[in-house]
Amino acid sequence: MFVATKDRPLATTITGSLPRPQWFTTGLDRRAFSISMGGRVFREQYTDAVQSLLGDQKRAGLDILVDGDMRFDLDIGGRSWFGYIFDRLEGLGSVDVRPQPQYPSPREQTPGDILHEVSETRMPPVVEGPVGRGRLEYTDVWKAAQRLVAEPVKLGCCSVQWIEMYAQNKHYKSREDTLFAMSEALNQEHHQLADAGCPVIQIEEPAIHFNDNGNLGISQDTYVEAFNTEVRGLRDKTEVWCHTCWGNPFAQKIEVGPSYKASLEYLDRLDVDVITFETAANNGAEFAEIAAGISSDKKICIGGVYHRTLEVERPEDVASLIRRALEHIEPGRLVISSDCGFGRQGMSRTHAFYKMVSLVAGTNMVRRELGLEETPILAADKRYSFM
Numbered sequence: 327m328f329v330a331t332k333d334r335p336l337a338t339t340i341t342g343s344l345p346r347p348q349w350f351t352t353g354l355d356r357r358a359f360s361i362s363m364g365g366r367v368f369r370e371q372y373t374d375a376v377q378s379l380l381g382d383q384k385r386a387g388l389d390i391l392v393d394g395d396m397r398f399d400l401d402i403g404g405r406s407w408f409g410y411i412f413d414r415l416e417g418l419g420s421v422d423v424r425p426q427p428q429y430p431s432p433r434e435q436t437p438g439d440i441l442h443e444v445s446e447t448r449m450p451p452v453v454e455g456p457v458g459r460g461r462l463e464y465t466d467v468w469k470a471a472q473r474l475v476a477e478p479v480k481l482g483c484c485s486v487q488w489i490e491m492y493a494q495n496k497h498y499k500s501r502e503d504t505l506f507a508m509s510e511a512l513n514q515e516h517h518q519l520a521d522a523g524c525p526v527i528q529i530e531e532p533a534i535h536f537n538d539n540g541n542l543g544i545s546q547d548t549y550v551e552a553f554n555t556e557v558r559g560l561r562d563k564t565e566v567w568c569h570t571c572w573g574n575p576f577a578q579k580i581e582v583g584p585s586y587k588a589s590l591e592y593l594d595r596l597d598v599d600v601i602t603f604e605t606a607a608n609n610g611a612e613f614a615e616i617a618a619g620i621s622s623d624k625k626i627c628i629g630g631v632y633h634r635t636l637e638v639e640r641p642e643d644v645a646s647l648i649r650r651a652l653e654h655i656e657p658g659r660l661v662i663s664s665d666c667g668f669g670r671q672g673m674s675r676t677h678a679f680y681k682m683v684s685l686v687a688g689t690n691m692v693r694r695e696l697g698l699e700e701t702p703i704l705a706a707d708k709r710y711s712f713m
């Protein structure tokens with residue numbers, strides 16, 4: 327159901343991750359969130375970091391806020407996006423000997439390529455027994471942010487499709503059995519989060535758009551069914567998003583010349599309210615196909631700013647992209663975001679901040695043209711400039 331974007335045409339948000347404040351020097355270090363929050367230094371630094379990043383987003387004028395993925399450790403190439411789950415899901419253990427990746431890309435296998443450093447340090451887990459929720463504690467993580475602000479806070483988390491792809495299965499009969507066991511475990515976790523009142527749950531990256539020819543060893547139909555198991559029943563309780571992009575380790579694209587076209591019919595079968603697409607990267611080249619491929623019961627969230635470049639888009643650029651999207655998608659079904667997250671090793675907090683300001687300023691230009699209510703942007707308010 328629509329909650330956070332209900333009655334809000336052109337609602338704005340960002341994907342999830344933000345650069346860490348430099349003074350946030352502690353981390354979970356693979357412990358449970360609830361245990362770490364019992365530590366004086368971690369609790370203070372974590373809460374202040376989330377508060378600061380929520381404050382940045384409010385000054386930029388975003389409608390739906392995120393906690394910046396501050397639960398993730400400072401590791402190589404954003405390992406924690408997977409690793410937060412690797413390290414906490416029940417039934418998973420650590421590898422003794424580094425296994426070969428099941429589906430390595432050529433870049434990952436090439437020493438000297440930045441993506442090789444990512445795969446070299448990822449250390450996938452072993453599935454040793456029945457998979458359960460373990461200590462994911464998404465509800466506590468969301469509450470720790472939502473109790474700091476009145477605005478809706480979206481919580482995003484990696485789909486288990488990537489966890490299964492990297493894990494070495496020594497327990498289940500097949501990859502499919504492993505995938506569905508993990509999807510069931512996460513479904514329980516998400517229901518607790520929805521019952522607690524989380525206004526948007528965002529599941530990040532089904533494998534579907536990377537699996538055009540079934541090259542990941544699981545059929546598209548199975549991936550659709552598994553994703554719908556992961557989110558089963560959630561739309562009756564809250565707003566459910568599916569985030570898609572073309573990769574973000576060290577802010578790198580992990581496919582060359584990617585296209586959504588072949589996967590749209592499968593993405594449209596996902597049991598979600600909103601699907602996000604990476605569109606700033608190619609200047610909206612696939613707006614028409616995306617609009618034609620996604621059914622009207624779903625909203626379409628486009629990327630208005632790019633997470634892989636330091637050049638901050640001008641509000642005029644953002645507005646121009648939104649106007650072109652509006653040629654295919656009505657305002658009530660259009661949501662504006664970043665292509666993917668801004669953290670943790672791609673850009674500075676300053677770059678991320680001004681990209682957020684531009685995103686909202688550009689959206690306001692279009693809102694004005696459509697007669698929609700604009701969002702105040704404190705960061706751009708002339709009254710508070712020193713000059």
Ligand SMILES: [Zn+2]
Pocket residue numbers: 341569570571572573574665666667
């Ligand atoms: Zn992404």
